Amino acid sequence: MTVYQLVLTVKFLGAMGYAGGLIASFITAEPLERKRAVHNIASPSLLATWCAGYALAALGGFRLSELWVVGGLALSVASNVALVYCVSRGKRGPLAFSCAALPLACVVGLMVLKPTWSQVLQ
Numbered sequence: 001m002t003v004y005q006l007v008l009t010v011k012f013l014g015a016m017g018y019a020g021g022l023i024a025s026f027i028t029a030e031p032l033e034r035k036r037a038v039h040n041i042a043s044p045s046l047l048a049t050w051c052a053g054y055a056l057a058a059l060g061g062f063r064l065s066e067l068w069v070v071g072g073l074a075l076s077v078a079s080n081v082a083l084v085y086c087v088s089r090g091k092r093g094p095l096a097f098s099c100a101a102l103p104l105a106c107v108v109g110l111m112v113l114k115p116t117w118s119q120v121l122q
Helices: 003-027 031-060 067-089 094-113
Strands: none
Touching: 003 031, 003 067, 003 094, 031 067, 067 094
């Protein structure tokens, strides 16, 4: 296994950890458990995903100013802010879940498709 593949695996596991923490924070009934899911699982997993993503960009020669990198970072922050807001305010409905989960789904799309500024601005 190459270093790139190892870091890619770490990023994948971080993304799955974030998604798991996000889901757990909405399905768990106890407020304390919801906060633990966010602060002990989702947020640290997101940090690991960001660090691994930076390492992948450095290893792969990708520019950090590309649309898919900037968009992924912005949307992952939006997802985490929405998640923390929902848990701290006790919001659990489908709309609250969508506000946290949809940006994450868009991040996955950006990471897969990798749109660039030159493609969008043509």
